[in-house]
Amino acid sequence: MTGPTRRAAIAGGLALGFGLATTATAQDVTIRWALHPGAEADAVVNYFAPKYEAETGIKVIGEILPPNQLRDQMSIEAIGKTGRWDLGYHSPGWFGTFKDHVVDLTPLIESTGFDVSKYPPLIVESHMKSDARPGEIIAVPTTPAAPxxxxxxxxxxxxxxxxxxxxxxxxxxxxxxxxxxxxxxxxxxxxxxxxxxxxxxxxxxxxxxxxxxxxxxxxxxxxxxxxxxxxxxxxxxxxxxxxxxxxxxxxxxxxxxxxxxxxxxxxxxxxxxxxxxxxxxxxxxxxxxxxxxxxxxxxxxxxxxxxxxxxxxxxxxxxxxxxxxxxxFLGGGGVFVFDTPNQQEAFKFLKWMLQDQEIEWGKQSEQFSTTGHFASDELRNLKPYYANFLPAYEKTLQQVFIRQGIPxxxxxxxxxxxxxxxxxxxxxxxxxxxxxxxxxxxxxxxxxxxxxx
Amino acid sequence: MVIVVGTPLVMGLRYSLHRVFLYDFNNQVFVGLENYWKAFADPLFVNALRITGLFTLGCVVLSVGFGILIAFLLNARQVKLRPMWMALFLIPFVMTPVVGGIAWRFFIWQQEFGVVNQISSYFGGGMPFWLLERDTALYATIITNSWHLIPLAVLVFYAALTTIPDELHEAGRVDGAGPFQALWYIVLPILRPHILFVSIIIITSAFREFDMIWALTGGGPGRSTTVLSIFAYNRGIANQDMGMANTIAFSMFLIMAVIAWLYITLYRRTLGDKA
Structure with a gap:
């Protein structure tokens, strides 16, 4: 075997090995998400998780918890450092409660190209930041909502x-x-x-x-x-x-x-x-x-x-x-990433679901919050009553109370x-x-x- | 055994003497008896204590009363298929309280379709919201929890009844005693230590009951079924105030310890009298 051929064979072998290892690693990753019941949770479990697994080999398991147990269970698991969930959903009023257990998403936002400007400033303020972690972004909005x-x-x-x-x-x-x-x-x-x-x-x-x-x-x-x-x-x-x-x-x-x-x-x-x-x-x-x-x-x-x-x-x-x-108050909630070994993969999944699949997320979850959602003709014409509902909802979101994110x-x-x-x-x-x-x-x-x- | 029992007690006592919040768990400040002063000065704690007392008393009366009655009837000679009846009566006891609570909430007390209101309306009665009315919610929880506890009483009393020699019943019959006179003059005096035993078990169970009440009413309406365990849960988990929650829990332990000591003393004296 000549030198170049040998080098090519070695390089090919390495590439193959690396590829297989990457695939094996990806297949080994399982992202676990504690969810609040609702259409958005159903969308995650029934639509986005299978689709993401088909595309990447990474499994996403959504565990839908009773609303009145969600915070308590996540809080207890986090204090116990069990690593049970990589992602946790909660309404922003309680973000401060988890201040010691969630990661700063700023580097992940930068590395994945997650576009924060797609969300109105009030939603960014409410559903991404917390007074308990000043200067950081600790969550991404999934279901910002107001009555x-x-x-x-x-x-x-x-x-x-x-x-x-x-x-x-x-x-x-x-x-x-x-x-x-x-x-x-x-x-x-x-x-x-x-x-x-x-x-x-x-x-x-x-x-x-x-x-x-x-x-x-x-x-x-x-x-x-x-x-x-x-x-x-x-x-x-x-x-x-x-x-x-x-x-x-x-x-x-x-x-x-x-x-x-x-x-x-x-x-x-x-x-x-x-x-x-x-x-x-x-x-x-x-x-x-x-x-x-x-x-x-x-x-x-x-x-x-x-x-x-x-x-x-x-x-x-x-x-x-x-x-x-x-x-x-601006309710609904956002998702934070717990300090687990899967944090990077977990955030990549969120970015894919909320931004690469932005319109699909609106359709599947029936939640509207980004500029893309309100500007989308596809979404506006999706249901006959959206013509009356959406303008009133946009007006509702113009004056909302941002809850203080202190612990x-x-x-x-x-x-x-x-x-x-x-x-x-x-x-x-x-x-x-x-x-x-x-x-x-x-x-x-x-x-x-x-x-x- | 000392470690298993003692560790949570000591930890509970320790937390009750500290300011501990779940959201700032590592920042624990010793406050001495301040939590206890605050608890006993709080009208809602006093209310929870009162509700717990009423709930416990109601459960004891109903469970012991119906327990004796059912055991007495089961022990009658005329009763056929006794094992089947026993098994049937034991079902509520083996059912998880929270499942029992949910079942009663949706099938028995439910305003529109619940069994109680169906029967009530059949006889021309009203259809109250049993679990939403302040006047009825506590009674409803007492009845439901007693349904869960009665089988325990039946089991103990039935076992005790089978030890009463037939000669005693024969002698009663010869003296002209009817079934209820036999119950009053023969059975109850013999059952006295068993009644005390069952009572203490039911008191300890009802005093700390949480699941059944939580499933039925969540402590409401208002605070009308907020017993101490629910009050402690609200303080500890909802309000994240673990210091106060442990204060309430440790107070419950102290109250129960005193009651248990009194009962055990009485039980020993009863056994002594019997001997």
Whole structure:
């Protein structure tokens, strides 16, 4: 064998060996992802994971956890350093909780060409960064989402209803522009079975308003939106609690009044989107809808299909920040990469799914957040109701609350809200007692953390 | 054994004397008894203590009461297929509490289709939201948990009943005692130590019950079924305040230790009386 031939044979052998080794390594990699249930999780498990494995040989296992266990389980596994998951989904309010266990994505973003500018600045701020890891990017957004108001078009546009409303309230029946108007509208439409609504006899009661009121996350998610809309943030730049403001009690009174007088009792079992089935079936006049529930509302054959008005949440008149519309928190979530040996491969998968497959991600997950999603004709024409929904949703996203990503957020704000509204709603404590309790625990936590002297 | 039992206890005590948050786990600050003062000054802790007491008492009364009754009926001569009945009665006990809780929530207490409201509406009664009403949720959880615990009582009482000599029943019958007089005058005095034994087992079980209540109501509505274990969970996991959670848990241990000591003392005296 001549020299060049030998060298070529050696080089070929090395290349073959390297190729085989790479393939073997790729096939050995299994990325494990702790997911929140929903269309996006289904999309990962059923569509993107198999497709990625077919393309790269790398297996992705999505483990869908119950929503109320997701943070606890990930937190416990992370503290225990078990390496059970390479990727973890969570809403940004809790990013700080994982500050010691997730990697800075900045180098991975640079090396893979992940385009951060595709996301609106508020989403970057909320779903990628955290006050607990300043100067770093610790997550990428998968499902940034915010709730909006939905209303039954046939009820609002029926002449009998319009006349009756005008007679009772002295103004036209329109989709509420303020929270006070929403209370009137909700009371107006709350009717027992046998009553008339839009010219039809009701077989079941009609309720004027509904949101998830189930214990824990349900009632918290619903109420905290009202709280933020009133201009409260929990605390100011100096970490001094602002929840000692009397407006907190006004929001609690509004919420408990609506929950007790205009919402179905079943709502107290709802954790998130369950109530939208009642809207779909024609038993609710208005409701709060997270975009993940759009498919339920517009389900074929339902009374709300093609008969739903979409709007941003109404304004809280006299709110502390001068907001012109309701201010939901930017919820949904993002994905962080745990400090495991698979971190690079895990991020490559995320980049592939969210950016190389950008439009497909929007189609499969029914989540819209990037400039590409809103500019895509393909997505806009995908469903007949997107023409009404998307503009209202874009408006909703223009005024959202970015939750503070400090490690204490979950304990002092989210669970503080849970305890406050639960105790006021149930009557276990008076509004003032619950408020004082919340202010004290927040002050104490911030003092212990060194934010307050 | 000392290590197995002692380690979690010592760790629990240690955490209860510290400020420990899950989100900042390595930053633990010794605070002495501050967590205990805070807990006992908190109206919600006192409320959880009260709810736990009511829940435990309700479970003991129902479980012991129905346990004796069912065991007594099972022990009757007329009962055929006794092993089958025993096996049937044991099913709730071998069922995982959380599964039992979910099953009762969706099939028994459910407002529209639940068995209780179906029966109630058949007889023209109302259809309340059993688990959403503050007035009924605690009763519903007590009944459900008792359903889970009654088989244990049945098992112990039935075994005890089989040891009562037939001569005693014969003598009772000769003296003209009916079934319930026999239960009251013959059976119950003999069962006294067994009642104490079953009671302490049920008290310890009900006092720390979590899964069943969590599956049924999650501690709600409001705080109406928030027992101490759920309160501790909320503080420790939801609020990430492991210091306070361990304070509550260790307080539960102390309360239970005192009750168990009283019961064991009483049990020994009862055995002494019997001897």
């Amino acid at each position: 909006m108001m939905i209303a039954r078009q046939d009820l609002f546009e029926h002449p009998d209803e319009q006349a009756a409303f005008k007679e009772k309230y002295g103004r036209d029946l329109t989709v509420p522009a303020t929270y006070a108007e929403w209370r009137d509208v909700a009371e107006f439409f709350t009717r027992p079975a046998g009553a008339m609504a839009a010219g039809e006899t009701l077989e079941r009661p009609l309720y004027g308003w509904a949101d998830a009121l189930g214990a824990g996350a349900g009632i918290t998610r619903s109420y905290i939106v009202v709280l933020y809309s009133a201009g409260l943030a929990g605390w100011g730049a100096d970490f001094k609690p602002d929840i000692d403001n009397p407006i907190l009690l006004e929001t609690a009174n509004w919420f408990t009044h609506m929950a007790q007088n205009t919402a179905p009792r079943e709502a107290q079992n709802w954790g998130f989107l369950e109530g939208l089935e009642m809207f779909r079936d024609g038993h609710l006049a208005t409701a709060v809808m997270w975009p993940q529930g759009l498919g339920t509302v517009e389900a074929e054959g339902g009374k709300a299909a093609g008969n739903t008005l979409y709007a941003a949440l109404p304004q809280w008149e006299g709110n502390l920040k001068g907001y012109e519309q309701g201010v939901p 204490e957020y979950g304990a002092v704000m989210w669970n503080g809200t849970t305890e406050f509204i639960t105790d006021v709603f149930s009557g276990d404590l008076t509004g003032e007692q619950a408020q004082q309790r919340w202010v004290s625990s927040m002050t104490e936590a911030f003092t212990a953390a060194g934010y307050l002297k």
